[in-house]
Amino acid sequence: MNIPENLLYTKDHEWAKIEGDKATIGITDFAQHSLGDITFIDLPKPGAKVEQSKWCATVESVKAASDVYAPLSGEVLKANTELTNHPELVNKSAYDAGWFAVIKIADLEEKNKLMNSVQYKEYVQGLSK
Amino acid sequence: MNYIPHTELEKKEMLKAIGVSSVDELFKCIPKELRPKSFNIPEGKSEFEVIEYLKLLSRKNATNLTDFVGGGFYDHYIPAAVDALAGRSEFYTAYTPYQPECSQGWLQAIYEYQTVICELTGLDVSNASLYDGGTALYEATMMAVRLTGRKKIIVDSGVSLIYRTMLYAYTSNLSIEFIETPVVHGQSCREDIYKHLDDQTAAVIVQNPNFFGAVDDFSDIVQQVHKYGALAIASVYPVSLGMLKSPGEMGIDIATGEGQSLGIPLSFGGPYLGFIAVKKEHMRQLPGRIVGATVDKDNKRGFVLTLQAREQHIRRERATSNICSNEALCALRALIYASLLGKTGFQELAKLNYQKAEFAKAALDKVNGVKVKRSAPTFNEFTVCLPKNADEVVCQMINKGFACGFPLGRFYKGLDNYLLVAVTEKRTKEEIVQFANSLEAALCS
Numbered sequence: 001m002n003i004p005e006n007l008l009y010t011k012d013h014e015w016a017k018i019e020g021d022k023a024t025i026g027i028t029d030f031a032q033h034s035l036g037d038i039t040f041i042d043l044p045k046p047g048a049k050v051e052q053s054k055w056c057a058t059v060e061s062v063k064a065a066s067d068v069y070a071p072l073s074g075e076v077l078k079a080n081t082e083l084t085n086h087p088e089l090v091n092k093s094a095y096d097a098g099w100f101a102v103i104k105i106a107d108l109e110e111k112n113k114l115m116n117s118v119q120y121k122e123y124v125q126g127l128s129k
Numbered sequence: 130m131n132y133i134p135h136t137e138l139e140k141k142e143m144l145k146a147i148g149v150s151s152v153d154e155l156f157k158c159i160p161k162e163l164r165p166k167s168f169n170i171p172e173g174k175s176e177f178e179v180i181e182y183l184k185l186l187s188r189k190n191a192t193n194l195t196d197f198v199g200g201g202f203y204d205h206y207i208p209a210a211v212d213a214l215a216g217r218s219e220f221y222t223a224y225t226p227y228q229p230e231c232s233q234g235w236l237q238a239i240y241e242y243q244t245v246i247c248e249l250t251g252l253d254v255s256n257a258s259l260y261d262g263g264t265a266l267y268e269a270t271m272m273a274v275r276l277t278g279r280k281k282i283i284v285d286s287g288v289s290l291i292y293r294t295m296l297y298a299y300t301s302n303l304s305i306e307f308i309e310t311p312v313v314h315g316q317s318c319r320e321d322i323y324k325h326l327d328d329q330t331a332a333v334i335v336q337n338p339n340f341f342g343a344v345d346d347f348s349d350i351v352q353q354v355h356k357y358g359a360l361a362i363a364s365v366y367p368v369s370l371g372m373l374k375s376p377g378e379m380g381i382d383i384a385t386g387e388g389q390s391l392g393i394p395l396s397f398g399g400p401y402l403g404f405i406a407v408k409k410e411h412m413r414q415l416p417g418r419i420v421g422a423t424v425d426k427d428n429k430r431g432f433v434l435t436l437q438a439r440e441q442h443i444r445r446e447r448a449t450s451n452i453c454s455n456e457a458l459c460a461l462r463a464l465i466y467a468s469l470l471g472k473t474g475f476q477e478l479a480k481l482n483y484q485k486a487e488f489a490k491a492a493l494d495k496v497n498g499v500k501v502k503r504s505a506p507t508f509n510e511f512t513v514c515l516p517k518n519a520d521e522v523v524c525q526m527i528n529k530g531f532a533c534g535f536p537l538g539r540f541y542k543g544l545d546n547y548l549l550v551a552v553t554e555k556r557t558k559e560e561i562v563q564f565a566n567s568l569e570a571a572l573c574s
Contacts, residue, residue, distance in 0.1 A: 039438075040413065040438070042413065045278075048278075058447070060438040064438065064443060065438035065439075065443055065444050065447075067447070
């Protein structure tokens with residue numbers, strides 16, 4: 001399972017890559033694998049305010065729809081519009097081409113509530129036991 | 130499934146299984162004062178007695194009136210084939226099948242119904258139908274609220290009061306702000322709509338033809354609405370689309386309407402048919418069931434329920450709507466009706482309606498004291514001004530064998546002398562002339 005070291009993670013399987021006061025967010029390799037073939041992603045709109053652990057996007061696979069929660073609070077700066085026509089990018093490349101949005105972080109302290117890659121790996125392994 | 134209630138023996142068995150001695154004991158947790166003192170239901174009657182009683186009631190209705198009433202529901206001819214085909218046992222149920230993909234015939238019918246609605250409205254995606262025109266307009270409004278994240282709705286008061294009342298009732302606990310804009314000289318007041326239109330507006334709702342019968346081209350309104358990132362919603366009369374500019378051609382985002390005119394008989398309270406069609410970009414917010422075409426593993430064409438992630442059995446509380454059923458049987462009637470007419474038949478039907486209404490306008494214009502309103506073009510319905518109260522005239526005309534129209538004073542303040550007259554393809558030249566003569570006589574007396 002692919003869990004990059006430079007990212008932070010949530011228990012709901014979202015990731016955040018913090019660069020200065022911005023963060024790129026998406027869902028993890030574990031999440032995309034559990035969902036199966038992704039058919040549509042309802043992305044947050046630029047300008048929208050998102051709140052940590054609150055709904056920010058919805059991922060549809062063939063017969064399920066799953067909510068995605070924001071790993072950090074902030075304002076959406078841009079969304080990955082490539083996913084509108086190519087939702088499968090999330091299956092192929094959850095951490096790179098399959099990013100969801102970039103947000104301007106409202107409170108950097110919130111990152112303390114997230115897991116690092118080692119903690120997330122343990123967490124995921126715990127789930128499969 | 131039968132509807133024979135359980136026997137005394139079965140009741141005893143069930144009570145025993147759950148460990149209570151009587152039905153009274155089962156409900157004893159409900160305080161006595163909250164329980165009904167009596168159900169006030171009379172003794173049972175035999176089948177024969179029930180039928181005789183209902184016949185007696187039905188005789189209270191005025192029948193055999195020549196019908197000039199519209200107001201959103203129209204007296205169109207329904208070819209016998211509609212009843213014959215829709216009544217077939219393979220189809221005769223009001224519901225979408227619960228194992229839908231097992232019923233390929235039904236899914237194909239619904240798919241074709243959706244195609245008819247898309248062709249008529251000029252829009253990309255239709256659902257499998259809704260309950261009626263009012264429900265459809267409510268669902269369209271909520272789509273706009275979800276799509277824009279805004280809660281202000283501008284409603285033209287030319288939209289039927291029935292639909293507006295339903296809209297306000299359904300949304301009464303949702304803190305949605307409605308602003309009604311006036312109708313001036315029969316048409317939507319642009320000035321007023323633009324005055325209220327801003328970046329907080331979710332949608333502008335219009336109707337074509339509007340309740341006064343006036344036909345409009347909303348392209349200019351749509352353009353303004355889109356400038357503010359709002360959506361344009363139009364409730365339309367499907368038969369008029371055989372002739373008029375379609376919602377799609379006007380750039381409307383969501384078209385809704387009452388499908389009763391498409392092969393469904395007039396009856397008090399329905400069942401009727403709501404249709405809704407949207408631009409493709411909005412389809413994921415469309416409520417209800419949608420049937421899609423696909424191919425199976427042998428590459429044969431088949432039909433499936435599609436985009437189900439919108440629906441409550443998957444999305445739960447975040448579903449687009451709590452509607453999980455549709456008006457399949459009425460939608461089937463609409464499909465059969467439209468198929469029987471075909472494209473040119475549908476255009477001819479629209480033309481006939483228009484021409485007969487124009488003939489009626491000319492005939493009524495000659496009646497002393499009657500003034501036909503001509504400030505806007507109309508389709509098959511128009512407004513006339515009478516020299517006295519329209520409600521009184523309606524009563525007089527019933528005695529002469531005519532349901533002569535809808536008194537506008539019932540829906541609009543200050544229009545007590547105005548009558549809304551509808552003329553469908555069923556009205557003959559003779560009936561229209563007779564109608565004008567009887568009206569003249571009624572006004573003289």
